Amino acid sequence: MSSHGNPSAMRAAARGPGAGAGALSIKDADTSANKNAYNAGIMKKTGAEFAKEFFDEKNQVVHESNTVVLVLMKSDEIDAIVEEMILGPGKQANPSITVEDRTGFWWIKADGRIDVDTEAASELLGKTYSVYDFLVNVSSTIGRAYTYGSTFTITSELMGLDRKLADV
């Protein structure tokens, strides 16, 4: 699982009034080759180089993206699902899936779609676990997220416009 630093050390450094002698910045792992990384593309740049691209004429309008973002709040169940399912069979099915540790949550980005089968999660966790249990810790979605039976999906498709949302 890719990580972007040492959150424990970071937390330990910020404690109470007057604590913390020096500024501490999170240092990101080198994910420069991965276009879906948290700090990919322009985000790798700093200072004047960043500003130049940020204000470049081509970046004054939005550009369509085929990616999706999923933010999962860390929990006992979610950590196992991320490790064993999203980074396991999920990444095999969709190699563009990228998972990053952002301290309180897992930030996940992929091309196209991400599916989570909660029946498989039930087997992994050894307890009944439905899509509604999964939704307890889904903190944000960018893309069209929906449930169908025991599957949670987030997709770049325009559900309801490009394709109808189906009932079970």
Next chain:
Amino acid sequence: MPLSSATHAATSALRANRAPTSVSPQEVHRWLQSFNWDFAKNRTKYPTKYKMAFDTKEQFKLIAKEYARMEAVKDERQFGTLLDGMTRLGAGNRMHPRWGETMKVASNFLEVGEYNAISGSAMLWDCATAAEQKNGYLAQVLDEVRHTNQCGFVNYYYSKHYHDPAGHNDARRTRTIGPMWKGMKRVFADGFISGDAVECSINLQLVGEACFTNPLIVAITEWASANGDEITPTVFLSIETDELRHMANGYQTIVSIANDPASQKYLNSDLNNAFWTQQKYFTPVLGWAFEYGSKFKVEPWVKTWNRWVYEDWGGIWIGRLGKYGVKSPPSLRDAKKDAYWAHHDLALIAYAFWPTGFFRVSLPDEEDMEWFEANYPGWDEHYGKIYREWKALGCEDPKSGFIPLQWLAKNGHTVYIDRVSQVPFCPSLSKGASSLRIHEYNGKKHSFSDDWGERMWLTEPERYECQNVFEQYAGRELSEVIVEGHGVRSDGKRLIGQPHVRGDNLWTVEDLRRAGIVCADPLAD
């Protein structure tokens, strides 16, 4: 006795749709939705100029029992963590004090947004005709009640455990004297609940929630953790677990109107107005709260904005809707300029007006200044030298009698308030997308800071009549105003707002009185 038409319809529906025999919640959901009827005339109290389709779906297929079970688990985990583990660890007093002050702003202001979102989503429930769409909006009403309580609880928890509770315990009593309150109410109240129902959905769900809750409620937790605060991630990430359904509600609002050719007449201008309305406040305030209200920096705010607002919301939500006629907001260019500079502009004003706040602010130290200059080249020459001058003049020390707003006045840097957004701005110091323009209407002068708000006002001037803080208190001595507006701590002497985050050397009402500041309205003749 003849059957009424309603009883007849219900009996026929039951005959056609047998009750499910399984316990699958989604089967129950499908069955419940079959009890829908077409409204010959939608008798909503909250009409819209758009035509909302009758067959719009709900993406998460909620039924009441699963919804209640899901939310109960969230609350058990959150309150269990706070009241047991966090209390045992002393988490309420382990964050950097700068961040403890930031949470006075973030949680109190978000509470207002959540409270108004109850009304906004209830209005949409009343307005929509599709049963599934109503179901999604109704769950949101319940979510917003939960979120209002959660935000209140963050301040309650901080009040009990944080070493400086003033401002966490009752910020709302200072609402008339703080220049940031009215702008917050413009985005979090007026934008969510006033006017056309679909326009409110675009403000609340498609822009406020799908775009700005990601930095406001998700990214903030990275900053919180970096600064020692584990309370905020526990609560805010739990709040956000409901927001994804609200984002879906906003998207389904667009789905419900997208196939009506008449929608094209309004949709892009409504989207642009909503984007500008929301960004005008959130962009500077979040950037200021993160960068100036922290000791340990995660990343430059402009990068957070670029990721969550421009690339993800812009590309994945708005960009994908391009083939259905949704266009890139024309105000994006100015919004990007604000993303880079407006929070620095606001930080100067917030520091200069510190006595009016319900939180303590602090000067950037040399390490902060180095970070600002590295990430915003040109910062030091424009902003850094002003902070150094204020520090040299003794702005932190009550004995100096120096408050930076005196420096602004003396050096001709007049601060105005934008009539539409209610955001204060200083044209002579602004590097964001703000410049002064003044109009007169019905015998009253109005100042504006940008083309987009000015345009909104010219279209509906009667909508933006809010009296600003300068007009309200013109001619009054500042310490008198602060006392009247409850900006004083429980000892009746020391101010809630302070220009540093240390525990000693706090400014009192008497110190402020000695400074002899009289409030002035820059638009007064």
